[in-house]
Each structure stands twice: as C-alpha cells, then as structure tokens.
Amino acid sequence: MSGYKIGILAKRAGANAPTIRYYEQIGLLRRPDxxxxxxxxxxxxxxxxxxxxxRCRAFGFSIDQVRRLAALVEDRSRSCVEARDIAQAHLAEVRAKLRELRALEKSFAGFVADCDAKCAGALGPQCAVLDELSVNGSTGKR
Amino acid sequence: MSGYKIGILAKRAGANAPTIRYYEQIGLLRRPDxxxxxxxxxxxxxxxxxxxxxRCRAFGFSIDQVRRLAALVEDRSRSCVEARDIAQAHLAEVRAKLRELRALEKSFAGFVADCDAKCAGALGPQCAVLDELSVNGSTGKR
DNA sequence: TCTACAAGTTAAAGTGACTTGAGGTTCAAG
DNA sequence: CTTGAACCTCAAGTCACTTTAACTTGTAGA
Known part of the structure; x- marks a missing residue:
C-alpha cells in the first residue's frame, strides 16, 4: 500500500498530526484517500x-492569507504579481514590528547598563526605564 | 466626582473598555472604586x-510576563540588582524575537524582490518563488 | 499466533488574549 | 423629560491550534 501515513506527512512537512486533521477540517487540505x-x-x-x-504560517500569514496564496500556487493562470502584493503588505507589517522591537531592546539594554553602573548593589533604584514605559510619548503605540 | 471613566482611561492608555474589564477580571488591573x-x-x-x-503587550510579552514586569514596577523595595536580573532575562527574549524577526524580514524582502525580478508582470507560468516555498531546504523553517 | 504497544481514528473541550453580542442601567445634553 | 451615548454584566465567539478521552488499527517481538 503506497502513500504516507499522517505521522510521516507530519514529519516531512513540519506539522503535528492533529494540525493536519485540523487543516483538513477547515478545508485547507483536501480530504485524502x-x-x-x-x-x-x-x-x-x-x-x-x-x-x-x-512555511507561510511560520512567516506570520493568517490562515486566510495562506488560503489565497495556496490558491495562487495551484492556479497558475493568475499572475505572480498578486502573490507579491500579499507578501509586500505583510513585509510592511514585519518591518513596523521590527522597529518597535529595536526601540524596546535599546530601552532594556540601557536599563540593565544603568543598573550595573549607577545602582550597583545599592537599594531603592529609580528604574527610569520602567517608568518611561508608563508614560505617554516616546515609544510606539498602535 | 473625580477620576476617569473607563472610556477615558481606554483612550489615554490605548486600549478598549472591554479589554480593561478583562484585565480586571484576570487580576492584571486592580478593581477600581x-x-x-x-x-x-x-x-x-x-x-x-x-x-x-x-506597551509591553504591543512588544510581544505574554500576559504572564507582563504580570511579572508590572510587579517589578510597583514594588520598589526590591533591589536594583534583582530588577536588573529580571530585565536582563527579558532582554534576552527580546533579542531572540528580534533575531527571528530580522530573519523573517530578510526572507520576505527576498521574496518580494524575486517576484519583481523573475516573474515581473509575466502571466501564468512558472512562478519560481512560490515553488520554492513548497520544497524542503533553502528557506527558514522553525 | 499471541501479545504488547505505538500510532491511527473521532468528537469535544481547552488555550491565550481578547472581541462581540445581548439585554439592561446610568449619565449628560437639549 | 426625553434621547442617545456610554456604562454595566454575563455569555459566547474568534483564531489557530493543542489536549484529552475513548476507541481501533497496525506492527514487531516472543
């Protein structure tokens, strides 16, 4: 009997078996023989x-986006430009998050450095970084 | 009567009213007068x-992590060293997230560029980029 | 061939972090 | 005094899975 069992498919594609059944249930994967x-x-x-x-999921695409992307792969009559547009929109989001995270990293690194320098061992810190997080302005909102 | 109503608080802090009630329910915010x-x-x-x-949530910290960070802000009786240790652990997480996101951005930028270059405008045929996503190797897994 | 036991099956419930909806009360303006 | 926005509670819905329970099937060793 040929073909892979669900566990093998899972291993090959980097998923769990229940996830595969779930994808089948929501119609993202066809119902197999x-x-x-x-x-x-x-x-x-x-x-x-x-x-x-x-792979698309790992890239942060929603199931709905993946559905559209997968349809594009399947149906080659449509142009690649469409896929690029979806990807491009997503890239913008990723970059925004990246900017925010970089700001956060800076703040936190500064905090740790300040702690080492200023209050080394001493009690009663003034933790300016944590304070800053509670104040409007400076860091990214939404 | 002084103090802000929930709607005002929501606006000032960048949240929705139901979210505030939810935070109260899970004990992340105190029950107000x-x-x-x-x-x-x-x-x-x-x-x-x-x-x-x-702000912490926007930066990708889980509710549980936020709970710990918030406790840190509130309780200034703890030594700066302790605060630094917690912050440092979080910094490591932030940096890990940052690395992931950077890798993601790279893959994506590449994808978009490839789309523009290889399949530029051309209809129908062989979008090499989308194909690559279905094949093991090359692009980032998890 | 018998016997474990690993891996498959289904359906239902749980998770995290909210959001939405229903159905009712309260507040502030005109 | 009435209208309508904003508030209240409680329950259910959302997304993308994961976990659990209770059962059946497949396979490898004695």
Missing part, C-alpha cells in the same frame, strides 16, 4: 502543499 | 499602569 483500516494516506503532492502552508 | 451609579472610576496611576501593560 483512506486505506482499508480507515487511515489517511498522503502523496508527495500533499507533502508539498503542507510544506508550503507551514 | 465605583461611583454612585456603579461605574468604574480610575486615577492617573491606573493610566500609568495600563499604559505600561499595553
């Missing part, structure tokens, strides 16, 4: 599609 | 704490 004992059997094509899905 | 008509009344201190919480 079953062997005699009712167990799912998958093909190389399934490995490809699931790998694609997991 | 109520005025005659049973409506919550908040102080400037609450604005500070909620601002802090929202």
């Amino acid at each position: 079953r062997q005699d004992g009712n167990q799912r059997r998958y093909s190389d094509e399934d490995v490809g599609r699931l790998t694609f899905i997991r | 109520r005025q005659d008509g049973n409506q919550r009344r908040y102080s400037d201190e609450d604005v500070g704490r909620l601002t802090f919480i929202r």
Whole structure:
C-alpha cells in the first residue's frame, strides 16, 4: 500500500498530526484517500502543499492569507504579481514590528547598563526605564 | 466626582473598555472604586499602569510576563540588582524575537524582490518563488 | 499466533488574549 | 423629560491550534 501515513506527512512537512486533521477540517487540505483500516494516506503532492502552508504560517500569514496564496500556487493562470502584493503588505507589517522591537531592546539594554553602573548593589533604584514605559510619548503605540 | 471613566482611561492608555474589564477580571488591573451609579472610576496611576501593560503587550510579552514586569514596577523595595536580573532575562527574549524577526524580514524582502525580478508582470507560468516555498531546504523553517 | 504497544481514528473541550453580542442601567445634553 | 451615548454584566465567539478521552488499527517481538 503506497502513500504516507499522517505521522510521516507530519514529519516531512513540519506539522503535528492533529494540525493536519485540523487543516483538513477547515478545508485547507483536501480530504485524502483512506486505506482499508480507515487511515489517511498522503502523496508527495500533499507533502508539498503542507510544506508550503507551514512555511507561510511560520512567516506570520493568517490562515486566510495562506488560503489565497495556496490558491495562487495551484492556479497558475493568475499572475505572480498578486502573490507579491500579499507578501509586500505583510513585509510592511514585519518591518513596523521590527522597529518597535529595536526601540524596546535599546530601552532594556540601557536599563540593565544603568543598573550595573549607577545602582550597583545599592537599594531603592529609580528604574527610569520602567517608568518611561508608563508614560505617554516616546515609544510606539498602535 | 473625580477620576476617569473607563472610556477615558481606554483612550489615554490605548486600549478598549472591554479589554480593561478583562484585565480586571484576570487580576492584571486592580478593581477600581465605583461611583454612585456603579461605574468604574480610575486615577492617573491606573493610566500609568495600563499604559505600561499595553506597551509591553504591543512588544510581544505574554500576559504572564507582563504580570511579572508590572510587579517589578510597583514594588520598589526590591533591589536594583534583582530588577536588573529580571530585565536582563527579558532582554534576552527580546533579542531572540528580534533575531527571528530580522530573519523573517530578510526572507520576505527576498521574496518580494524575486517576484519583481523573475516573474515581473509575466502571466501564468512558472512562478519560481512560490515553488520554492513548497520544497524542503533553502528557506527558514522553525 | 499471541501479545504488547505505538500510532491511527473521532468528537469535544481547552488555550491565550481578547472581541462581540445581548439585554439592561446610568449619565449628560437639549 | 426625553434621547442617545456610554456604562454595566454575563455569555459566547474568534483564531489557530493543542489536549484529552475513548476507541481501533497496525506492527514487531516472543
């Protein structure tokens, strides 16, 4: 009997078996053939599609975005430009988060350095960094 | 009658009213005084704490982490060294997140650029970029 | 062939961090 | 005094899974 069992597919594509069943349930993966004992059997094509899905998810695309991207992969009559647009929108979001996080890192690194320098061992700190986080202005909102 | 109503607090700290009630419910915000008509009344201190919480959340800290950080801000009796240790641990997390996000940004920028270059405008055929996502190797897994 | 036991099956509930909805009360302006 | 915005509580919904329970099937060793 050929084809992969769910556990193998999971390993190959970097997912858990329940996640695969979940994807099937929400219609992101097709319902596969079953062997005699009712167990799912998958093909190389399934490995490809699931790998694609997991990779997109790891990149932070929502299930809905992945659905659209996967449709693009499947249906080659549509232009690549469409995929690029989805990716580009997402890239902007990633960059925004990156900026915010860099600011946070700076604050925290400064705090740790200040602690080492100013209040080394001493009691009753003035923790300016933590204070700053409670005040409006400076750091990113939303 | 002094103090802010929930809507005002929400606006000042960058949250929604239901979120504030939710934070109260899970014990992240104290239960505020109520005025005659049973409506919550908040102080400037609450604005500070909620601002802090929202900012930490925006930076990707979990509620549990925020709980610990907030306790740190509140309790100044603890030595600066202790504060620094907690902050340092969080700094490590922030840096890890930063690394992930940077890798992500790189992959994505590459993806978008490839789309522009390889499949520029061309219809239908062989979007190499999307193909790559379905194949093991090359791009970032997890 | 028998016997473990690993890996598969389903359906339902749990998670985190909120958001939304229903249905009712209170407040502030005109 | 009435309207409508803002408040109240409690329950259920959302997203993307993960976990649990209770059961069946597949496989490898004695």
